[in-house]
Amino acid sequence: MAATYKDIRRLTGVSLATISKYFNGGNVIHNNRVLIEQATRDLGYQVNDVARGLRSRRSMTLGVVLAELNSTFYTTIISSMEEKLREAGYGTIICDSRGSAEAEAEAIHFLIGKMVDGIVIMPVGDEVAGLAAAAARGVPVVTVDRAIANAAVDTVVIDNRAAIASAVDLLVDAGHIDIGLLAGPDAIFTMRERRLGFREAVKRHTGRLPRRTFTQPDPVSVQGGYQGLRRLLALEPRPTAVVCANYEFTVGATVAINELAADAPVPAIVGFDNLDLARIIRPRPTLVVQPVAQIAVRAAELILDRIASPFPLEPRSVVLESELVVGDPATYAFRGGQS
Amino acid sequence: MAATYKDIRRLTGVSLATISKYFNGGNVIHNNRVLIEQATRDLGYQVNDVARGLRSRRSMTLGVVLAELNSTFYTTIISSMEEKLREAGYGTIICDSRGSAEAEAEAIHFLIGKMVDGIVIMPVGDEVAGLAAAAARGVPVVTVDRAIANAAVDTVVIDNRAAIASAVDLLVDAGHIDIGLLAGPDAIFTMRERRLGFREAVKRHTGRLPRRTFTQPDPVSVQGGYQGLRRLLALEPRPTAVVCANYEFTVGATVAINELAADAPVPAIVGFDNLDLARIIRPRPTLVVQPVAQIAVRAAELILDRIASPFPLEPRSVVLESELVVGDPATYAFRGGQS
DNA sequence: CTTTCAGTACGAAACGTTTCGCCATGGGAG
DNA sequence: CTCCCATGGCGAAACGTTTCGTACTGAAAG
Numbered sequence: 181m182a183a184t185y186k187d188i189r190r191l192t193g194v195s196l197a198t199i200s201k202y203f204n205g206g207n208v209i210h211n212n213r214v215l216i217e218q219a220t221r222d223l224g225y226q227v228n229d230v231a232r233g234l235r236s237r238r239s240m241t242l243g244v245v246l247a248e249l250n251s252t253f254y255t256t257i258i259s260s261m262e263e264k265l266r267e268a269g270y271g272t273i274i275c276d277s278r279g280s281a282e283a284e285a286e287a288i289h290f291l292i293g294k295m296v297d298g299i300v301i302m303p304v305g306d307e308v309a310g311l312a313a314a315a316a317r318g319v320p321v322v323t324v325d326r327a328i329a330n331a332a333v334d335t336v337v338i339d340n341r342a343a344i345a346s347a348v349d350l351l352v353d354a355g356h357i358d359i360g361l362l363a364g365p366d367a368i369f370t371m372r373e374r375r376l377g378f379r380e381a382v383k384r385h386t387g388r389l390p391r392r393t394f395t396q397p398d399p400v401s402v403q404g405g406y407q408g409l410r411r412l413l414a415l416e417p418r419p420t421a422v423v424c425a426n427y428e429f430t431v432g433a434t435v436a437i438n439e440l441a442a443d444a445p446v447p448a449i450v451g452f453d454n455l456d457l458a459r460i461i462r463p464r465p466t467l468v469v470q471p472v473a474q475i476a477v478r479a480a481e482l483i484l485d486r487i488a489s490p491f492p493l494e495p496r497s498v499v500l501e502s503e504l505v506v507g508d509p510a511t512y513a514f515r516g517g518q519s
Numbered sequence: 520m521a522a523t524y525k526d527i528r529r530l531t532g533v534s535l536a537t538i539s540k541y542f543n544g545g546n547v548i549h550n551n552r553v554l555i556e557q558a559t560r561d562l563g564y565q566v567n568d569v570a571r572g573l574r575s576r577r578s579m580t581l582g583v584v585l586a587e588l589n590s591t592f593y594t595t596i597i598s599s600m601e602e603k604l605r606e607a608g609y610g611t612i613i614c615d616s617r618g619s620a621e622a623e624a625e626a627i628h629f630l631i632g633k634m635v636d637g638i639v640i641m642p643v644g645d646e647v648a649g650l651a652a653a654a655a656r657g658v659p660v661v662t663v664d665r666a667i668a669n670a671a672v673d674t675v676v677i678d679n680r681a682a683i684a685s686a687v688d689l690l691v692d693a694g695h696i697d698i699g700l701l702a703g704p705d706a707i708f709t710m711r712e713r714r715l716g717f718r719e720a721v722k723r724h725t726g727r728l729p730r731r732t733f734t735q736p737d738p739v740s741v742q743g744g745y746q747g748l749r750r751l752l753a754l755e756p757r758p759t760a761v762v763c764a765n766y767e768f769t770v771g772a773t774v775a776i777n778e779l780a781a782d783a784p785v786p787a788i789v790g791f792d793n794l795d796l797a798r799i800i801r802p803r804p805t806l807v808v809q810p811v812a813q814i815a816v817r818a819a820e821l822i823l824d825r826i827a828s829p830f831p832l833e834p835r836s837v838v839l840e841s842e843l844v845v846g847d848p849a850t851y852a853f854r855g856g857q858s
Numbered sequence: 859c860t861t862t863c864a865g866t867a868c869g870a871a872a873c874g875t876t877t878c879g880c881c882a883t884g885g886g887a888g
Numbered sequence: 889c890t891c892c893c894a895t896g897g898c899g900a901a902a903c904g905t906t907t908c909g910t911a912c913t914g915a916a917a918g
Contacts, residue, residue, distance in 0.1 A: 231904035
């Protein structure tokens with residue numbers, strides 16, 4: 181159905197080798213160039229990347245495995261990354277692991293079968309099952325957002341401890357002492373780091389470790405943030421401020437606060453990610469904002485670099501800084517002790 | 520580097536044809552089956568989909584072209600669709616056209632080169648440039664969310680007129696007469712349909728066509744919704760209610776309303792999409808909610824069906840209903856005439 | 859007037875599968 | 889005991905490229 185080099189040869193008399201050279205930017209004598217271009221137009225010819233990939237062993241396709249397609253944070257990263265990769269000529273196959281390590285391993289298997297030239301992964305847990313398989317086939321891997329225990333892969337993360345510390349600092353400055361944390365399980369890199377950062381920061385300020393933390397098993401759930409905030413508020417003494425360790429928790433906590441009885445004391449709150457949120461919620465919340473576009477761009481750079489490099493590179497690790505976007509003072513002010 | 524059939528043959532003595540049969544689920548005598556399985560394990564063998572795709576002319580990969588990866592509405596659809604497609608054994612290559620018809624055509628070109636077995640597209644405008652090329656190569660196409668003028672492709676859309684009408688009905692019932700519309704340009708199918716539905720509904724109720732509509736050239740922009748609402752409110756007489764024709768506009772309009780002076784009359788508002796929004800904004804807004812998961816599933820079904828069908832099918836069109844999720848009465852109540 | 863060399867062109871052999879046509883085997887029907 | 893048919897196996901030829909080694913050309917160098 182679709183035209184091939186052979187059709188072009190038939191129309192032009194030029195050999196396959198020369199046609200290949202033409203389509204790969206090589207030098208071709210003017211006359212042949214014109215002939216090939218004419219034939220290409222006449223036939224509506226388009227290079228078959230599958231055949232090309234088989235022979236050249238480069239599929240010009242990258243795989244992306246992410247923990248949750250339904251999360252703004254991840255899709256924003258994908259969006260920037262896809263743009264960058266396409267500019268470099270690469271297509272992007274996206275797989276959603278839905279937070280399951282098993283699905284993640286399957287996805288990697290799948291991508292290897294598709295002969296992707298590299299894999300960008302936002303890992304579910306601390307171990308990624310398919311990593312050995314990828315390494316065995318020389319498929320480079322870059323992890324994003326979450327680091328992997330002692331694996332020789334490139335990594336892009338933010339400084340999670342500093343991120344949380346900046347939130348704690350603000351709250352302490354505002355007069356809060358009893359601060360709660362709403363985070364996911366320690367099995368998740370970001371949650372563990374943020375919890376550690378939280379403890380460090382609280383200890384640094386108060387000399388004591390915090391007690392008020394709530395761990396929600398499902399990290400990417402609005403519902404979890406909702407319940408978590410309610411649990412925290414049920415504690416005695418009740419925390420006067422809460423830090424939410426990711427976007428979904430921030431949304432859930434906001435919902436819960438919205439539902440508080442009018443006379444109930446509203447806790448101060450600092451959330452995570454997604455600046456848009458700051459614009460639609462009143463009073464304007466304070467958020468730890470990650471440099472999403474940068475994360476994406478750096479990840480793309482790392483993987484492209486590694487693919488291009490003729491010899492194995494040392495594993496590299498990029499750590500980016502987050503920013504605390506301070507909202508309406510009413511949302512983080514200290515309004516006196518517990519009720 | 521990676522093992523091939525030849526390696527398996529070397530270890531087992533079984534012919535390539537039989538090995539192929541095994542990996543395609545054919546009948547293989549018990550002894551051979553065991554041998555092949557053993558060798559597969561020993562070698563860490565995995566089928567090369569690129570070679571398979573070249574020979575069998577089925578790449579088991581689908582392309583998705585969407586107008587904006589940075590839009591919850593689209594990513595939610597992608598998420599459900601990817602799951603469905605993967606279950607059927609297909610990988611998904613995602614391309615973001617960023618609202619540009621040119622990028623859209625490029626994306627289709629790119630996908631055709633990758634020998635995708637089908638393309639799901641959320642078109643930018645009323646014409647899709649690459650459609651002919653896809654048809655010429657027998658690559659089936661399904662459009663989602665937006666229909667395309669007289670093209671022989673399958674389509675999944677919602678009943679946009681009814682969707683908007685349900686919003687207008689609610690507002691009219693609440694006592695509003697002077698209702699504004701915040702929509703994007705008519706070049707976009709959904710925007711055109713929703714505007715038409717709006718006019719029809721208003722006319723049906725009031726006997727007159729509405730005058731208060733604002734068209735924002737950039738349809739997927741929060742900023743546009745923000746400006747649009749301010750423009751509408753600057754009109755004399757001022758509309759007492761506003762319908763927002765998509766998600767981004769709804770967010771933008773909400774921001775604008777949040778910024779209204781405390782004493783300024785707040786217009787009633789009905790928005791579009793993304794139920795999560797309803798949970799974090801207080802008072803709870805009224806939203807036209809599209810059946811996102813269903814849209815995705817139906818689109819996946821259509822494309823898989825068409826790929827599987829040995830003979831060309833009639834173009835099919837699926838129209839789904841949206842749902843009006845009514846929020847806090849305060850957000851749509853009529854509070855008297857214009858100021 | 860030969861030698862050399864840069865610039866191109868070409869044929870043929872890959873790349874790792876699937877698929878086609880043909881052959882061997884063996885058990886049941888006649 | 890023969891014949892048939894179902895089952896499974898095999899070799900070889902694709903699929904549409906890239907790439908390797910070789911060969912041609914004409915102009916510059918000797």
